[in-house]
Amino acid sequence: MVIEKRDRLSFKLFRVVLASACLVGVVLSGAQIAMDSLTSRQAIDEHAQKVLAMVRDPAIQAVYSLDREMAEQVIEGLFEDPSVRFASIGHPAEEMLASKQRVLNNTPYRWLTDKVFSPERSYKVSLYGKLPYNEYYGDLQIILDTAVYGSEFINRSAIIFTSGILRAMVMAIVLYMIFTWLVTRPLTRVAQSLAHINPDHPGGIKIPMIAGNEKNELGLWISTVNQLLESIERNNSKFQSAEANVRQHLSQYDFLTRLPNRIMLQRELQRMLTEARNKHHVAILCCGINDFKSINEQHSYKIGDDLLVEISSRLNDQYIPVLVGRLGGDQFAIILDKLQHPSEEAADLAQNIISKLKAPLDIKGRKITINATLGIVMFPEDGSNPEKLLQKAEQAMTLAKSRGNSFEFYDASIDSAIRQRKRLERELAEALTKGQLHLEFQPQINLLSNQVAGAEALLRWTHPEQGEISPDIFIPLAEKSDLIIEIGEWVLDQACAQLREWHLQGYSQLKMAVNLSATQLKQANISELVMHNLKKHQLPPHTLELEVTETGIMEDLQAAAVTLEAIKKSGVLLSLDDFGTGYSSLSYLRQLPFDKIKIDKSFVQEIIDNQDDSSIVRTIIQLGKSLNLPVIAEGIETAQHEDYLIQHGCQGGQGYFYCKPVPAEAFITYVKLCSPLSSISRDESLATPN
Numbered sequence: 001m002v003i004e005k006r007d008r009l010s011f012k013l014f015r016v017v018l019a020s021a022c023l024v025g026v027v028l029s030g031a032q033i034a035m036d037s038l039t040s041r042q043a044i045d046e047h048a049q050k051v052l053a054m055v056r057d058p059a060i061q062a063v064y065s066l067d068r069e070m071a072e073q074v075i076e077g078l079f080e081d082p083s084v085r086f087a088s089i090g091h092p093a094e095e096m097l098a099s100k101q102r103v104l105n106n107t108p109y110r111w112l113t114d115k116v117f118s119p120e121r122s123y124k125v126s127l128y129g130k131l132p133y134n135e136y137y138g139d140l141q142i143i144l145d146t147a148v149y150g151s152e153f154i155n156r157s158a159i160i161f162t163s164g165i166l167r168a169m170v171m172a173i174v175l176y177m178i179f180t181w182l183v184t185r186p187l188t189r190v191a192q193s194l195a196h197i198n199p200d201h202p203g204g205i206k207i208p209m210i211a212g213n214e215k216n217e218l219g220l221w222i223s224t225v226n227q228l229l230e231s232i233e234r235n236n237s238k239f240q241s242a243e244a245n246v247r248q249h250l251s252q253y254d255f256l257t258r259l260p261n262r263i264m265l266q267r268e269l270q271r272m273l274t275e276a277r278n279k280h281h282v283a284i285l286c287c288g289i290n291d292f293k294s295i296n297e298q299h300s301y302k303i304g305d306d307l308l309v310e311i312s313s314r315l316n317d318q319y320i321p322v323l324v325g326r327l328g329g330d331q332f333a334i335i336l337d338k339l340q341h342p343s344e345e346a347a348d349l350a351q352n353i354i355s356k357l358k359a360p361l362d363i364k365g366r367k368i369t370i371n372a373t374l375g376i377v378m379f380p381e382d383g384s385n386p387e388k389l390l391q392k393a394e395q396a397m398t399l400a401k402s403r404g405n406s407f408e409f410y411d412a413s414i415d416s417a418i419r420q421r422k423r424l425e426r427e428l429a430e431a432l433t434k435g436q437l438h439l440e441f442q443p444q445i446n447l448l449s450n451q452v453a454g455a456e457a458l459l460r461w462t463h464p465e466q467g468e469i470s471p472d473i474f475i476p477l478a479e480k481s482d483l484i485i486e487i488g489e490w491v492l493d494q495a496c497a498q499l500r501e502w503h504l505q506g507y508s509q510l511k512m513a514v515n516l517s518a519t520q521l522k523q524a525n526i527s528e529l530v531m532h533n534l535k536k537h538q539l540p541p542h543t544l545e546l547e548v549t550e551t552g553i554m555e556d557l558q559a560a561a562v563t564l565e566a567i568k569k570s571g572v573l574l575s576l577d578d579f580g581t582g583y584s585s586l587s588y589l590r591q592l593p594f595d596k597i598k599i600d601k602s603f604v605q606e607i608i609d610n611q612d613d614s615s616i617v618r619t620i621i622q623l624g625k626s627l628n629l630p631v632i633a634e635g636i637e638t639a640q641h642e643d644y645l646i647q648h649g650c651q652g653g654q655g656y657f658y659c660k661p662v663p664a665e666a667f668i669t670y671v672k673l674c675s676p677l678s679s680i681s682r683d684e685s686l687a688t689p690n
Contacts, residue, residue, distance in 0.1 A: 062098070076100075094138075109151065254326040281381075284378075315356075320345075350376060354406050375409075393410070437459060440663060454545070496512070499512040503539070507671060514544070516546045550577075561592055580620055604635040617645070636656075
């Protein structure tokens, strides 16, 4: 077989290399020309400075003595330089002592060089007398015509470009010749040898090694092909080996569900535990199908097998990566790796599995409903041996079945805490409709006037059995389950309604601050919701203040900026809450439309005794001043706190020193006591905030 010249690898490479080399030559030449243009501009500037320096002293003498003839001689001397187009000597407030100009040179490439250097470049030096008087006499100014430099630049550019292309072409030709000698000719000989191989006995003939290529890629290729030809002769043994591998695979995986069996699970679990040691937690869940025996008896064993296959598919279909295996019968193992919050994540996975398996399964037209029970063990808390951990998971599952629970931890204390959290989640969903949630209000004080400026609305939950539940407990639960959306809308409505009531009572100066969670900030209709409440309760927009935390906006700064800008258009005030505990970046403060900064109480409480906290507080106050943002401090508990903050320019404050969060009636009582018309001192008013 004869290969046409145009189809040869060397010829194709030549075309590719030639094109590539020319392209590289053009790019490099262009870069060199660009650098030359910068150098030329610098050369023009340096030349101008040298010219000015050379005639500066005669020019000073001429302008000092008002010697017009001497000034003209200086100008004539400057015009000996063909690049000087204009020159003048004199005081700017008076008629020039001497000046001269000429037209621009008309060169063929001026249209191009003017874009690079501009048509002309102006330079000026002020003329002063000798020390100690150093009196200003006037200016010496010149304007250079860049055409001369441009012509030289064009000539150099042509040489650079032409030489670059020629070098690229020569390199391409050399590479073509080298490739033809080293690659094309040896490959042609190899192809000729391959044509003589008998397909029925490929190992009978070897491709001869080409001298000089024993250690390079071509020699490696020839050796590899010869080995491949020999291996084809042994294909039967290879097939047998492959069959053995298949049998080994089947011994590690369940034949019915194709999931890892117990042996494979132990091996994989051992690997995970080794990697996880002293780094993170691993959860092992044992899932058993309740009363699976009766399903087999009622629907047949074939239906039972199909049911197990469908169950394995649902177990694999989780919201997070898991390793699922079959332990035997109706029991499965689910392994969850790299846990950061092990108990909560394992409990959430167990609940998700139970919910998935409760949905009816369609097995050959039959709707079958099942229930599952799970046992959970944790590494390293419950052990480090894979087999022992699987056994403990089965024991926990058996215990859960006996107690009638959906899942249970091997460790009773973890199980109790998880159940308590799950119970609170369920009860929180009902708390709003059952009237267990209410608002309390904490005064915000204007430290300059010592009067109540407004209130922060704070959510409280009075549990019928456990009493007051801390917001630190139920607010994270609400955010995790998205209940915060519904609860947040209720809080905003109630806070606006209360503010409207206070305004009708004559306290129109009061403002209301409402916290906005990160989840609420992601609501598509949050700005419409805010405007709806303003309209519904007939409130001036500036009397409502929405507080967002640093961590809430930094989850998605760009999206938060868009949402906050939309809210800001309604006229509502925006406050950055807990400032100092998160990113505290000046850059995002400039990007976002905040009206106020709130210093987190953790810094305020130690400002007297802790130098670091006092430095942080002072820095935040100064930052607020530089950005023209009022600063309010949370957690003021003593008169020393107040005095320190006032001394350093903090405008507002709130905390137990003034008043704890109280119901609406007690809040108004506190406002009356703090009124300028009240004769009761603040010390007396503090005795009755609760």
